[in-house]
Amino acid sequence: MKRVVFNQKGGVGKTSITCNLAAISAARGLRTLVVDLDVQGNTTHYLVGEIDADAFPAEAQGAAGLFKQTVGSRKMHQNPDSFVWETPWENLFLLPSSPVLTQLERELESRYKIYKLRDALQKLDAEYDRVYIDTPPNFNFYSKSALIAADTVLVPFDCDSFARQSLYSLMDNIAELQEDHNPDLAVEGIVINQFNSQARLPGELVAELEAEGYPVCATYLSASVKMRESHHEHRPLVDLAPSHKLTQQFLALYDELESGRA
Template sequence: MATNGYRNRIITVANQKGGVGKTTTAINLATALAAIGEKVLIVDLDPQGNASTGLGIGRNNREHSSYDLLMGTHSVSETVQETAVPNLHIIPSTMDLLGFEMEISQATDRVFRLRKALISTQAFEYSYILVDCPPSFNLLTMNAMAAAHSVLVPLQCEFFALEGLSQLLETVKQIRGTVNPQLDIQGIVLTMFDARNNLAQQVVNDVRTHLGEKVYHTLIPRNVRVSEAPSYGKPAILYDLKCAGSQAYLQLASEVIQRERQRLAA
């Protein structure tokens, strides 16, 4: 499926703006992919560790983490943990990531640490690897984009959405021109959509007008059950499969796989 030494599909889930549903999308898309038979790994690169918490991995149960993976002291197999979701594993995050940039600022391979770690036998067994980034552009995000085949962008249906999106697209362009020429936009996922809000529909129309087929057809609605799920250490799809948010993420997973098939057939 992959190129450049990989045997899987690595997707970075990123947005420099916080509060757009980035981690929620990473968790639930990964769960949905696992539910339809794919073997999936999440790499939590956010020092806040919300993806890890949202999948039920408590802070006291993160003996080895993505920090250890990036520092090269532990491998994928030594840092990966099972979740309550069959076929879904995670490399959890710890606050140690806050010091990563300072510790390796002089290293010549500082941007390629994640790429090196994921070109391994242990990583090859996953058909999809989703990397959850911090809500900022720093060395962790650069590592994620340098390692990935594509970037999936959750975009909140709000007034300033397009402004933030243009900044992110420029970042992807810069990474493509410097450290990862194969990096592409996997797609734009519109999140927190409220059909009762005229402005939200206007944002949807504007984004589709500007980016066309890069925007997924699936709209992720504002949904109380999706918001509640992380406090129980569960993805929404496990917490309440029938809620509108869970159904939307299952639909999104189908769209992601369909796009991958189209890409391979091209």
């Protein structure tokens, strides 16, 4: 089961949601792989902290290494799992990002390597029970590769009016990708993030989305400074603060998704 978390709008909670749902999955005993396809590397940083660039040559590591071996005549045929890192958490594994992804993008695109991630992750089907893919805030080669490789997409929505506007083009992009490349991709749910029940606008926006038939997840995630703190500590919030309200919401969201109710 592979989930991609995607919204081309920046800062809506893609990384926070990817890492925390994956951490819950791992804590429940499922072998869980997180794939970081955002060159910003926020997921990589969140889960494993600062990377020693000397110890890990950027072009040989993680997602960049995996993609790089698909181009050129001197093909390496390393198992995709050899690019995967362990994390400090049991059952939680990471295919890290690296700055080299930017340089590789044009070459991968021009050589039409858009199915390579799907093929690589299929080879790992027996290794991992769940795969969570974090994407950049762009509809680019990497997010398209992820949407092609995944079974379902989760769309974080941060309750501002710009988010509402961008949701239309986002859904158009997803529909086009489904038609052209991955008809089996399911929109699993819109995840309401940083929901403020005291304010009027967020409630209205969510009600409008539901009225228009968007599959809004029943569990909303509220805003908490603890989220930022957990990024700073390089520990998923659900691990750092197990009894926090936002952790409880993540657990409810996880159960909602896993039970197929979303």
